[in-house]
Amino acid sequence: MKDNTVILSGRGVTKVFGFGANKTVAVDHVDFTFRKGEIISIVGESGSGKTTLAKMLLGLVSPTEGEIYFDGELRDIRTHKKKREYWKNIQAIFQDPFSSYNIFRKVDAVLLDCIRMRGGGNLPYDEKLEMMKRACSFVNLKFEELTNKYPFELSGGQQQRLMIARIFLLSPKILLADEPTSMIDACSRATILDMLMGLRNDIGMTPIFITHDIGLAYYVSDTVYIMEHGRFVESGTADQVILNPKEAYTRRLLSDVPKLHEEWDLSTV
Amino acid sequence: MKHLLRQTFRSGKFLVGFVIFMTILLTVLIYPLFVKDPPLGIISRGTFLAPGIYVNVYDSMNSSPRYTLILEGAASRRVAGKLGDDDRQAMQEWLVAKGVPEDSIDIADTAGLIALWESNFDPSLRLPGMTNADRNYYIRLTASLEGLLATEDAVVAAANPETGALEEIGVITQTDYVNVGEVPNSRLFVLGTDNFGRDVLTELVSATGVSLIIGFVAGIVATTIGLILGLVSGYIGGLVDDIIVFITNLFTVIPTFVLLILISFSIGQEQRGAFTIAVVIGVTSWVWTTRAVRAQVVSLRNRDHVNLSKLSGHSVAYILAMDILPYIASYVVMALILQISSAILAEAGLSILGLGPRTTEVPTLGLMMRWGLIYQAHVLNYWWAIFPVILVIALITFSLNLMNTGLDQVFNPALRE
Amino acid sequence: MSKVILEVNELTTNYVTRFREKIYAVDHVSLKVEEGKSVGIAGESGCGKSTLALSLMGYYFAPLHYSSGEIIVDGRNISGMDPDDVRKTILGREISYIPQAAMNALNPTQRVINFIEDVIQAHYPKTTKKEIYELARERFELLGLPAEVLRKYPVELSGGMKQRTVIATSVILSPKVLIADEPSSALDVTSQKMVIKMIMDLMNKGIIKALIFITHELPLLYNVTDDIMVMYAGQIVERGTAEQMVFDPIHPYTRALMGSIIVPEAGLRDVKLAAIPGTPPNLKNPPSGCRFADRCKFVKPECRAISVGLRDAGEGRAYRCIIPEEDLRKAYQSEG
Numbered sequence A: 001m002k003d004n005t006v007i008l009s010g011r012g013v014t015k016v017f018g019f020g021a022n023k024t025v026a027v028d029h030v031d032f033t034f035r036k037g038e039i040i041s042i043v044g045e046s047g048s049g050k051t052t053l054a055k056m057l058l059g060l061v062s063p064t065e066g067e068i069y070f071d072g073e074l075r076d077i078r079t080h081k082k083k084r085e086y087w088k089n090i091q092a093i094f095q096d097p098f099s100s101y102n103i104f105r106k107v108d109a110v111l112l113d114c115i116r117m118r119g120g121g122n123l124p125y126d127e128k129l130e131m132m133k134r135a136c137s138f139v140n141l142k143f144e145e146l147t148n149k150y151p152f153e154l155s156g157g158q159q160q161r162l163m164i165a166r167i168f169l170l171s172p173k174i175l176l177a178d179e180p181t182s183m184i185d186a187c188s189r190a191t192i193l194d195m196l197m198g199l200r201n202d203i204g205m206t207p208i209f210i211t212h213d214i215g216l217a218y219y220v221s222d223t224v225y226i227m228e229h230g231r232f233v234e235s236g237t238a239d240q241v242i243l244n245p246k247e248a249y250t251r252r253l254l255s256d257v258p259k260l261h262e263e264w265d266l267s268t269v
Numbered sequence B: 001m002k003h004l005l006r007q008t009f010r011s012g013k014f015l016v017g018f019v020i021f022m023t024i025l026l027t028v029l030i031y032p033l034f035v036k037d038p039p040l041g042i043i044s045r046g047t048f049l050a051p052g053i054y055v056n057v058y059d060s061m062n063s064s065p066r067y068t069l070i071l072e073g074a075a076s077r078r079v080a081g082k083l084g085d086d087d088r089q090a091m092q093e094w095l096v097a098k099g100v101p102e103d104s105i106d107i108a109d110t111a112g113l114i115a116l117w118e119s120n121f122d123p124s125l126r127l128p129g130m131t132n133a134d135r136n137y138y139i140r141l142t143a144s145l146e147g148l149l150a151t152e153d154a155v156v157a158a159a160n161p162e163t164g165a166l167e168e169i170g171v172i173t174q175t176d177y178v179n180v181g182e183v184p185n186s187r188l189f190v191l192g193t194d195n196f197g198r199d200v201l202t203e204l205v206s207a208t209g210v211s212l213i214i215g216f217v218a219g220i221v222a223t224t225i226g227l228i229l230g231l232v233s234g235y236i237g238g239l240v241d242d243i244i245v246f247i248t249n250l251f252t253v254i255p256t257f258v259l260l261i262l263i264s265f266s267i268g269q270e271q272r273g274a275f276t277i278a279v280v281i282g283v284t285s286w287v288w289t290t291r292a293v294r295a296q297v298v299s300l301r302n303r304d305h306v307n308l309s310k311l312s313g314h315s316v317a318y319i320l321a322m323d324i325l326p327y328i329a330s331y332v333v334m335a336l337i338l339q340i341s342s343a344i345l346a347e348a349g350l351s352i353l354g355l356g357p358r359t360t361e362v363p364t365l366g367l368m369m370r371w372g373l374i375y376q377a378h379v380l381n382y383w384w385a386i387f388p389v390i391l392v393i394a395l396i397t398f399s400l401n402l403m404n405t406g407l408d409q410v411f412n413p414a415l416r417e
Numbered sequence C: 001m002s003k004v005i006l007e008v009n010e011l012t013t014n015y016v017t018r019f020r021e022k023i024y025a026v027d028h029v030s031l032k033v034e035e036g037k038s039v040g041i042a043g044e045s046g047c048g049k050s051t052l053a054l055s056l057m058g059y060y061f062a063p064l065h066y067s068s069g070e071i072i073v074d075g076r077n078i079s080g081m082d083p084d085d086v087r088k089t090i091l092g093r094e095i096s097y098i099p100q101a102a103m104n105a106l107n108p109t110q111r112v113i114n115f116i117e118d119v120i121q122a123h124y125p126k127t128t129k130k131e132i133y134e135l136a137r138e139r140f141e142l143l144g145l146p147a148e149v150l151r152k153y154p155v156e157l158s159g160g161m162k163q164r165t166v167i168a169t170s171v172i173l174s175p176k177v178l179i180a181d182e183p184s185s186a187l188d189v190t191s192q193k194m195v196i197k198m199i200m201d202l203m204n205k206g207i208i209k210a211l212i213f214i215t216h217e218l219p220l221l222y223n224v225t226d227d228i229m230v231m232y233a234g235q236i237v238e239r240g241t242a243e244q245m246v247f248d249p250i251h252p253y254t255r256a257l258m259g260s261i262i263v264p265e266a267g268l269r270d271v272k273l274a275a276i277p278g279t280p281p282n283l284k285n286p287p288s289g290c291r292f293a294d295r296c297k298f299v300k301p302e303c304r305a306i307s308v309g310l311r312d313a314g315e316g317r318a319y320r321c322i323i324p325e326e327d328l329r330k331a332y333q334s335e336g
């Protein structure tokens, strides 16, 4: 599973939105090295630039400054064709499942798109159906319950799980999961996290979790990056960062999480 | 979709607008099935005939059966029809001015009044303060009084083709009636005739149809241009966006109507058909659609469902058509409705200025207004030649705008209640 | 025993899909909330939590339909009321509801104060803008929100601030019950804490009398609410105090749920989280027996045959299983 080849890395990656008085430095000169098969978490509070970084890694937003290297080479996604190739390798689950769907298309279309992307566009329908069913059962959904429905007819959690089923069909090399389980119950969350981690073992996928849930980061990841105001302030193995945080920011994040065996002090906000 | 439609028709505003518009549209479609006259056919010799039923006099004497009806007050109505209250008043004034004592005149007593008049009236007499027009009026009045109180039958005579002498062919008594339905030739002018002697109603219906077509063509041209430019500029961004926004801004600061006038003028009278005018109006009015569409697209292009579509390897055209267009479809429909209504008004404006379609081919609402105004129908009280036109224009734009606000309420729930 | 603010008896509601099929998303649910108490609702996604929230308020707009049961708010039976009347007289005044993802549904072209004006004038059309502003300012300050927020547009507010604004706005008329559907799951931990503190303040300062809190974040539920109800496939499977439910669950599903809690405490990475294989039943035609049977480790043949009601386990606890409490506990013990 984890070997030492670097799959994705960046040097001085920066994104600035707007200019003049409206200038926002969303991501500020971050360096990172993600290895193949390593589970990474990027943790930070709202507005710290996690999603912006993810969109840059995906090639949906172009960095203002800095380079991103994919598979050892400088990433080149200047043409539509190269982008398509790149997106076969890197996929995402977006933060807000409610806005991730085109409400005018039935949810089956989302899965069919994935099959087509993997080159299965010409398969007989039965085979496609089989693939869709398998993908759904992978995320504990029943395909029969979803087929022919519009996205707004599913609950938030169902929508989010369908997004994960998409990843199962696409099996990319890198997955950027932006709050992938924010609307899923604890039990299914455990199941899904186990499954995403399983995908790492089966197909060598490198999952990158973007979350503000430190518990989740601690549970899943090998390496944790803590992000504050567009910068990585602390990084290291999960045990190092979460059990022995060095930065006050990390300690605050930790203390704000409701826990079972410790008092949750509401007066500190 | 079905749900949305149902909601649309539950909106009171939309429904009222829709009913008005449909009534107009259906009239335009159905009327020609019953009245087959050419809309521009000149059918009256005189101009501005008032609305009413016109019965052929020759036929009503000759070929239709005659009936005798004894109706109460028929004679006095006949007299009143020729000698109205105004006329009696005028006669009294004349008589008083001449020196006839006022208390000896009873204007309600027709026979007495006429007798008094005949014994006193002198057309050559010039009374102080009397204009030439007044004098002519009194002379005309006097002529019309002739035989007013006659009770004898009227004799109809025709020239004998051989001898050339007049021979009696029939008698019409004062109690003779014909059934209008049995007169072979009669014509209903619901809205009279216009300055050329055309039937205003037939012309109006046909003009409404042409104006609606102009509106639709112009609206579709404008919306298509606006939609394509807006989509491209909003989604692709960058230099393309800058150029399109620049052009759009340029068009925004030039008053469109002035541009419209210049283009129409330069095309020249001969080339200006209704269709050309429609296209010209469409080509000059896409600006607002472009702006609205672009703003919508800009807010949509960074949405996650668009990102997801990109990640699924879809092309730009596919994303525009499937992931963006459905989201703005409601705005586009609304913009189209507004464009249609403003195009109809623009055509009217152009035509009033004499820059509308060639006049000889088709009537349009604008052209009808133009002729009504040139012949001063509004000043001379020929209301039928101009107010129905204004009413139809108002109704069309009103109903379209009403539908638009109705749709707006359905599509933007925040405006509801 | 203090006054019951909200009582729901055997409430059943269903969705009618485009294909005219009925989905019973809330099936014979009963609950009671006393004055000053808060109840948490947890359960798998799609089990009907949000639907229950809508149903509780009598907010039945297509495709959701009422089918049976009663809802009593502070002694007043609102079941069977016309949904438009509910919107006019109940919503916001008796019960307030913060829908899932409410903060993203704010109209971006309206200032916060306009939004509040809409809410108040829907109920009291005569109030002037000035009175509303004063009222809103007072309320916002009481809840620790700066009054400047009132003049801002939603986009100018951060996520946490937006959510707190939404909450403060929806309780502006001091409703008796507040139903919060996942109010903090889209927020980071710090904003979440602020939102929770505000909801606690609402209770402590007497602005609301009872709270129904829907979330799947069990540690949060444990810290916030007095009682917890766990739903599965449209039914309540277990209810009890937060303490009992988290540390001493009876029903196998509750146990699995509690066994999959993730908190950043040492040792978490060594625990195997309790994941349940399989999927919940289709609510279109749920099985006649126990709905959890297909995924239950302790399933017996009779589970699929008899449908079980809620069994009382004393002290207001109840669970839905044909296996008696002691046997379940024994089974858990032997599992370790």
Ligand SMILES: Nc1ncnc2c1ncn2[C@@H]1O[C@H](COP(=O)(O)OP(=O)(O)OP(=O)(O)O)[C@@H](O)[C@H]1O
Pocket: A017, A018, A024, A025, A026, A044, A045, A046, A047, A048, A049, A050, A051, A052, A053, A095, A212, B302, C159, C188
């Ligand atoms: N398209 C944009 N234009 C302008 N500013 C933006 C844009 N997208 C993000 N930002 C700004 O960049 C900063 C980082 O935003 P980002 O969405 O990356 O944060 P995040 O860490 O993902 O937060 P959250 O946990 O709330 O999702 C924020 O201050 C945000 O306002």
Ligand SMILES: Nc1ncnc2c1ncn2[C@@H]1O[C@H](COP(=O)(O)OP(=O)(O)OP(=O)(O)O)[C@@H](O)[C@H]1O
Pocket: A152, A153, A154, A155, A156, A157, A158, A183, C015, C016, C017, C023, C025, C044, C045, C046, C047, C048, C049, C050, C051, C052, C063, C100, C283
């Ligand atoms: N508009 C609808 N039409 C038909 N079925 C619906 C509709 N909305 C929800 N459902 C179905 O009703 C069930 C309950 O949905 P609900 O939204 O109440 O779940 P939930 O418990 O709130 O889930 P989550 O935690 O994911 O929000 C689901 O199976 C869902 O598919």
Ligand SMILES: [Mg+2]
Pocket: A050, A051, A052, A095, A178
């Ligand atoms: Mg984000």
Ligand SMILES: [Mg+2]
Pocket: A155, A156, C049, C050, C051, C100, C181
């Ligand atoms: Mg829900």
